[in-house]
Amino acid sequence: MAMVQPRTIRARKLGAHLALLGFVSLVVFPLLLVISISFREGNFATGSLIPERFSLEHWALAFGIPWERPDGSVVQPPFPVLLWLWNSIKVAVVSSLMILLLSTTSAYAFARMRFKGKAPILKGMLIFQMFPAVLSLVALYALFDRLGQLVPWLGINTHGSLILASLGAVALHIWTIKGYFESIDGSLEEAAVVDGASTWQAFYHILLPLSVPILMVVFILAFIMSIMEYPMASVLLLDEHKLTLAVGAQQYLADHNQRWGDFAAAAVLSGLPITVAFLLCQRWIVGGLTSGGVKG
């Protein structure tokens, strides 16, 4: 490479930087804009990126604090954003833990044991994971509607139904964990079994402590997917105080009543923690995501 002339390479580098900067500004513009809008006065304020009329109104409302305008009128918070965020986190934590439990034990069997029907089951899971849940919403709705008549905490409009429904999406995680288990040498477990440990003990005391990193990754992945789940939550949850963030947030921009400013503050408040968590863990997440699944 040293044979290339320095002058053209400098020009090329400059070009590359300009192109990248241009593209980055296109990408980041919407995000900066929303932050800026959340500090502007009024719901439809326009202007430069640095707000001319700075106001904390939208932020107060997003935190659920009524805001008193200079003219004395008091604005009530339009939607319980923090409650929605809490609902989302509650559902996501419980369902990710359950997904982790289910997929770890299955991945162990798939990675370490030989049994009937292993190959077809694994392949079948790969095919079924591609079906979007939207298509079977009618059936899921019917299932939880009927189930709710017998077991009230699993009916429509409960978080239990949403958590349970998310247990269908374990195939991707099983594949991820299975791949990691296969990369760990089995001789340690073999030694344990020779010393009288049961299969379960070998799994629980030897393999699991070695696999904490991948379990973290799968937990975070499942957590993020659950937070972003929209179709099932939109059908299964009805009451405003039960909604998750993904379903509730769109009410800010409903056709008849658009609250652009209030939305901006709520979006930054709820989106920032998830974004930061993603960026912090990106090194681990990216590997897991790109190896199997697709995110929007």
Next chain:
Amino acid sequence: MYTTNASRGLPRHRSRYPAERYTRWALRALTVALVLATLWLVVAFHLRGQWMFALLFLVLGTSLAIVFGKRQLMSHRYIFPALAGMGVFVIFPLLYTFGISFSNYSSSNLLSEERVRAQFLEQTYQAEGQAFDFRLYHDGGQTRLYLEAPGAGLEGARRLVSVPLAEAGDGEPLAVRPAEAAPAGEALGLREVIARRDVLEELTLVTPDGTELRMAGLRRFAPMLSRFEANPDGSLTDRRDGGILTPNHETGFFVTAAGERLTPGWPVAVGLDNYTKIFTDPDIRGPFLQIFVWTFVFAGLTVAFTLAVGFVLASLLQWEQLRGKAVYRTLLILPYAVPAFISILIFKGMFNQHYGEINLILENVFGISPDWFTDPALARTMLVVVNTWLGYPYMLLLCMGLIQSIPRDLYEASAVDGGGPLTNMFRITLPLILKPLTPLLIAAFAFNFNNFVLIALLTGGKPDILGASTPAGTTDLLVSYTYRIAFQDAGQNFGLAAAIATLIFLLVVGLSLLNLRLSKVKV
């Protein structure tokens, strides 16, 4: 390590350690409790006549009992919970959807036939012919109703007196008893009756033999009689006009002699009707084909654009002499890190025609203000632009990973032969990453083919196609179209929605089989 027989590791004999013994017994108890709980669900669903769900839980409970009961199936115990989850929430809904695609299940054909029949039998009507004139009598702080029939009255009773009105609980019927004459006290005039009209209209009177009377005018109360009478052959007789309602098991409705349908109906099997409707009914076929084509175009364009952008950026970021790559990389994958439901809504606001920043900029710079949400072509453009923004980081990450695995000496050889960056990109990089990328591109295609969240949050499928008999929009994908038919239309035609969903299932199966073959998954 392979344990050929997983149960080999588990000692058969009674454990020496009490803790282990208790754990085993606790697990056995848990299994039994779970099996019993599913069996209870089976019985309960069966008693309600919901045999599909009874069957589902029967299969679940039986397999649970078998897997955890037989020692030979030790390995299957580990995979059972996950498989059960997939079975109940992925495979069962799939089969159920397939099943209802052959029925007319919809909001007008929702309840079972028995429930529909019961609903008809509960209907009542006011028999005007047997009406009573009424008066209110006020005596010492208590108000009573006095009813007097001008004709024969009800079962011989011509005069009825109620208990005091104040004794009526909320919504509870008020008892009336036969009487010889009007009660003591003074009769109230019409003015007082009108003043208590709201109370009186809410009132239901019950005679000792259980007939209910309701207010039928300012001076009259009339008995409520059940409107339909069940006949032994399954038909219903309308007591008001003597007409006969016969159940039609092909359409799932009660029909009158004149052939008029009465709602509600019940779901019945209609064979391939829903499928033939999709392909022959012009009001459905037209929008369906339009949406079908758009779905393919949308998924194809998205994959092409995200790949193009991602590939070019990845090639740039692989350039060793470029500085600040880490910063660029972090900034470039930001759209991936922000939750999609938030960024899609951000774009919904930015593209807004009244206050959106995009139109403000376009107006100031070019003097144009496009109607992003009302013009079909512009709405589609907007969707592809937004989806490219959302989706390119995934391609970027994929391409970066794959480019790193290309041996460096290929580029050195190219430099020796005088190849420039473009030659490198199209002659070395692209051909080498395209093959491992193909299965992932198919997966991305399938994902965007079913990108429901984007459509639901950004346009909701609007602007709508004119003249369609189902809710169909020019920006609808097949999935959002299905969703709207099932959940947003007034008719809630679940059967038709399930038929379209089944067609999408078939397409997705095709795509995933292709994918499996191309990626040569090693199990």
